[in-house]
Structures are given as C-alpha cells and as structure tokens.
Amino acid sequence: MFKKIYFYRARLFPALITAVPMLIFINKIIAVEFAIPLKNIYDILPLITHLGLSAAIIFLLVQINRFVAKEIFQRWYFRDELYMPTTNNLLMNNNTYYPIAIKNKIRDKILAKFQIELLSADEEQQNCDNARKLIVTAVSQIRNVLRGNEMLLQHNIEYGFWRNLIGGSLIALFFSAIIIWYGYSNNLPDQITIGLISFIVFLIPIILSKVIIRNYGKYYAKILYEEFLSLQ
Structure with missing residues (x-):
C-alpha cells in the first residue's frame, strides 16, 4: 500500500510533468518528419496517460528521472549518503542543529x-x-523500524517528488531545446514559443535544485529522528 502511494506521488507524477516536452517532440517533430500516423496529442495533453505510446514514454521516464536524480544531483550534493541531512545536519558531533x-x-x-x-x-x-x-548504517536501520509511519512517508514522498522532478527536468530541458531549434529551423513561431516556455519552466527547478533538495532532505531528516525518539 505504502509503496504504491510512494510510486504514484513521488515517481509517476514527476514523470507525467516532465514527459510533456518529449511527447511534443515525438508528436510534432518525429511524427511529422517521418510521416508516422500517430494520433495528434498536441492539443489533448491532459489525456496523454491514456495513449499507449505516451504510457510507455512515461514509464521510461519514471526510471530515467530517478536514475538521473540519484546519480547526478543527489550524488553531487550529498556524495552518495555520506553528506545527506540525516548524516551531515543532525548527528555529527560538530553540528549544532540539535x-x-x-x-x-x-x-x-x-x-x-x-x-x-x-x-x-x-x-x-x-x-x-x-x-x-x-550514521548511514544507523539511519538505514531507523528507516526499517519506521516503515509504514505515515508522517515519515509524507515527507519521504515530498523529498522524492522534488528530487525526481529535478532529475526529469534535465531531460525535459533537452527536448525543449530541440523543440526550439526545430521551430527556428522551420520557421514555426508557435513551437518556438512553446519550446521557450517549456525550457524556462524546467530550468527553474534545476537552478533551485540545491536549495530544494537540501531543504526537503532536512525536513525528512528532522521527522525521521523525531519519530524515532517517539518509539517505545
């Protein structure tokens, strides 16, 4: 039950959001250039999850977003888990948070x-x-005993959502740039505008990625230890 909730909210929802540029790219560039007879989804993006191709792309992005988020952003900011907020901000002796x-x-x-x-x-x-x-080893044990804790799950979902959204934004930026390039190359003002808007929208989470990941990681760490202390 809890795994399903986490999957939908923290992994699937970011993939749905960041899939939009890729779906536009496939539908308006690939399909047109190669005359692929795909149903036009450009005007019905809210229904993309009901299309087989879109569903496959979204499932792929679920995996890619998580990989990019963990292997690039989380590893970059936290050096794997050694500098996660659960380690760096709370339990190290030289830290004064607690x-x-x-x-x-x-x-x-x-x-x-x-x-x-x-x-x-x-x-x-x-x-x-x-x-x-x-500390990392201890934290993994704490997570195990708190598995199913609703308060911790909510903060874990929030952290996972933003982390995966940031990872997916990097992919979305790439396809937004292709849409802009294609629009300029073929004198298509509408696609240039859409590409620029998409590029700006997905650039913002990447610019703010350090602040977002660190803050949500800190919120999660704080709840983790508070809930652990409340255990009997």
Missing part, C-alpha cells in the same frame, strides 16, 4: 536498539568518513 542532550538521546537509542555505537567527537575528528558511514 542540542547536545537531544543528540545524545538519539545516539543512546541507536546504541540500545541496533547495537551501533556512533563515534565520539574526538574519534569523529580522526576518522570523519567512518563516523558518517556508521
């Missing part, structure tokens, strides 16, 4: 529940990467 008392409660609970002892401040300075890896 008061020491709260941080110690989280660390003590991790030790009691998972037998994972996080490094002290001195040990952390000597081996920062190892300290982060231990």
